[in-house]
Amino acid sequence: MREKVCVREVGPRDGIQMVNTILPTEQKVAWCRAAVAAGVCNIEVTSFVPPKVVPQFVDAEDVARRAIEIDGLRASALVPNLKGAERAFALGVPLVNYVLSASEAHNLANVRRSTDESMADFARIAEARDALEGPRIALGAGIATSFGCTISGAVSEDRVVQLAEQYAQAGADEIIVADTVGYADPAQVRRLMARVVSAVGKLPVLCHFHDTRGLGLANVVAALEAGVRAFDASLAGLGGCPFAPGATGNINTEDTVYMLEQMGFDTGIDVAALLALRAEVESWLPGERFSGAIARAGLPKTYSARLDTAA
Amino acid sequence: MREKVCVREVGPRDGIQMVNTILPTEQKVAWCRAAVAAGVCNIEVTSFVPPKVVPQFVDAEDVARRAIEIDGLRASALVPNLKGAERAFALGVPLVNYVLSASEAHNLANVRRSTDESMADFARIAEARDALEGPRIALGAGIATSFGCTISGAVSEDRVVQLAEQYAQAGADEIIVADTVGYADPAQVRRLMARVVSAVGKLPVLCHFHDTRGLGLANVVAALEAGVRAFDASLAGLGGCPFAPGATGNINTEDTVYMLEQMGFDTGIDVAALLALRAEVESWLPGERFSGAIARAGLPKTYSARLDTAA
Numbered sequence: 001m002r003e004k005v006c007v008r009e010v011g012p013r014d015g016i017q018m019v020n021t022i023l024p025t026e027q028k029v030a031w032c033r034a035a036v037a038a039g040v041c042n043i044e045v046t047s048f049v050p051p052k053v054v055p056q057f058v059d060a061e062d063v064a065r066r067a068i069e070i071d072g073l074r075a076s077a078l079v080p081n082l083k084g085a086e087r088a089f090a091l092g093v094p095l096v097n098y099v100l101s102a103s104e105a106h107n108l109a110n111v112r113r114s115t116d117e118s119m120a121d122f123a124r125i126a127e128a129r130d131a132l133e134g135p136r137i138a139l140g141a142g143i144a145t146s147f148g149c150t151i152s153g154a155v156s157e158d159r160v161v162q163l164a165e166q167y168a169q170a171g172a173d174e175i176i177v178a179d180t181v182g183y184a185d186p187a188q189v190r191r192l193m194a195r196v197v198s199a200v201g202k203l204p205v206l207c208h209f210h211d212t213r214g215l216g217l218a219n220v221v222a223a224l225e226a227g228v229r230a231f232d233a234s235l236a237g238l239g240g241c242p243f244a245p246g247a248t249g250n251i252n253t254e255d256t257v258y259m260l261e262q263m264g265f266d267t268g269i270d271v272a273a274l275l276a277l278r279a280e281v282e283s284w285l286p287g288e289r290f291s292g293a294i295a296r297a298g299l300p301k302t303y304s305a306r307l308d309t310a311a
Numbered sequence: 312m313r314e315k316v317c318v319r320e321v322g323p324r325d326g327i328q329m330v331n332t333i334l335p336t337e338q339k340v341a342w343c344r345a346a347v348a349a350g351v352c353n354i355e356v357t358s359f360v361p362p363k364v365v366p367q368f369v370d371a372e373d374v375a376r377r378a379i380e381i382d383g384l385r386a387s388a389l390v391p392n393l394k395g396a397e398r399a400f401a402l403g404v405p406l407v408n409y410v411l412s413a414s415e416a417h418n419l420a421n422v423r424r425s426t427d428e429s430m431a432d433f434a435r436i437a438e439a440r441d442a443l444e445g446p447r448i449a450l451g452a453g454i455a456t457s458f459g460c461t462i463s464g465a466v467s468e469d470r471v472v473q474l475a476e477q478y479a480q481a482g483a484d485e486i487i488v489a490d491t492v493g494y495a496d497p498a499q500v501r502r503l504m505a506r507v508v509s510a511v512g513k514l515p516v517l518c519h520f521h522d523t524r525g526l527g528l529a530n531v532v533a534a535l536e537a538g539v540r541a542f543d544a545s546l547a548g549l550g551g552c553p554f555a556p557g558a559t560g561n562i563n564t565e566d567t568v569y570m571l572e573q574m575g576f577d578t579g580i581d582v583a584a585l586l587a588l589r590a591e592v593e594s595w596l597p598g599e600r601f602s603g604a605i606a607r608a609g610l611p612k613t614y615s616a617r618l619d620t621a622a
Binding site for chain 1: 459494529
């Protein structure tokens with residue numbers, strides 16, 4: 001029995017947030033369907049930001065409604081505030097993700113309020129969730145710039161742990177620790193994630209790494225050691241960094257799955273099927289950077305035989 | 312006091328073995344000088360293969376002779392056999408690296424003899440070294456395809472450990488465990504490197520990873536955990552893989568140094584100086600693939616402040 005690790009696809013949200021092409025709803029849903037057919041059980045399918053802010057997500061309701069109906073998929077959606085959360089709640093999105101920033105300066109720049117004010121907003125979202133009837137909706141609670149900030153530099157590890165605890169007390173069902181700007185290194189990841197995992201007790205903890213400086217998969221290895229068993233990733237590494245023009249985005253789904261499977265973990269995901277999906281999505285997004293090593297080099301001869309390699 | 316990790320530059324050897332441009336001796340020496348000025352103390356400066364086999368190394372004697380004279384540099388050179396070793400010994404190259412393959416099929420394809428015959432060749436090289444007068448020359452002993460082989464697939468971990476032990480008994484001063492074809496994964500690296508480090512006792516063990524499938528730095532993290540404190544790397548990730556056309560080569564020196572320093576290790580190497588050298592080498596090698604994340608994204612704001620980041 002191999003140990004399970006969850007790889008959540010965030011391509012349809014983080015991956016396409018900054019691309020030049022507005023994907024038709026039909027393609028977004030087709031992407032989700034094909035990913036599920038490849039074994040992906042968790043997808044962040046859209047963002048309930050105001051359409052004026054990110055035109056890519058003008059069809060958030062349509063995408064979410066159709067994604068929820070896909071068999072075998074636990075769809076999630078990002079919400080920036082209570083208003084966004086109410087839109088997601090109205091549709092019954094099973095997992096609603098919120099995010100604030102551990103860096104005060106980054107939080108101020110992003111949403112013009114302090115991190116504490118953003119935490120108070122989360123508490124209001126959790127109250128609204130608790131008041132809902134019907135099946136319980138889970139809340140994912142994200143901490144951006146957990147490993148450093150392009151504005152203020154270093155971020156206090158104590159502060160990240162404190163925010164995770166506050167989230168847990170306020171009603172979060174999952175904690176998402178994000179390296180929004182690609183500053184994390186494996187020693188820091190191992191240290192901080194061990195503290196977060198320990199602080200929030202039984203709540204699942206997920207890491208959201210960007211590969212901006214090439215350490216994405218090294219950071220996954222460090223997080224695994226700290227007990228993390230869930231990761232966000234984006235097909236083809238889509239999702240550039242606004243703070244590092246030309247840099248790569250989220251860690252690459254195909255490469256992450258390849259590494260985890262080769263290490264002996266069970267992701268339930270078929271890399272070859274992901275590569276076929278990648279080729280299709282690439283045809284939809286002309287001019288975007290599609291990164292990834294497995295797409296270039298192919299799977300090794302030992303891949304299917306991995307269970308036999310320990311001598 | 313930060314713990315030291317050695318990053319050995321192999322760009323002037325592995326990195327340029329397959330490029331289209333034959334670099335003039337002057338540029339090879341200038342590369343070594345600039346790397347040393349950036350803090351690189353160990354460079355594999357050339358290969359004593361027959362010039363007919365690899366025209367790039369027709370000037371091996373000249374490069375080695377001039378590299379040995381560079382203050383602060385421990386120059387090493389690769390040799391394929393006793394004849395090559397004798398050329399390196401004659402010049403007094405302080406570290407002479409030999410390599411055989413853990414995969415029989417790979418060894419046969421490369422040098423038309425069995426791995427055991429290649430080990431016997433190493434023993435003869437060690438005897439020749441022991442018979443030399445003058446300052447002792449060290450022997451680096453490489454095990455290629457330690458993590459799998461493009462011809463035969465999985466490679467026995469017991470066999471790799473056995474070869475490391477045989478090398479140690481025959482007189483090796485360092486063991487180099489190489490992922491020649493980019494098959495290694497972090498779980499395998501941690502497991503096998505812990506065994507090798509334990510098997511060869513006090514001998515230094517170095518890892519030589521290729522980033523063919525994007526796991527190069529993740530494998531460095533795993534090797535660090537197993538006690539490895541020395542790594543080969545190539546400026547700009549030069550050195551493609553003949554078995555995976557279009558794929559990246561050795562792990563990237565700049566990115567490796569960045570990661571290690573950010574993790575709190577002391578490499579003694581200045582990343583900014585490496586980036587300047589990279590730009591110069593790039594102008595010498597038109598049309599070659601220069602990869603690497605730090606060259607694209609830049610150093611993070613927390614880089615120089617890394618000692619203050621632990622909250």
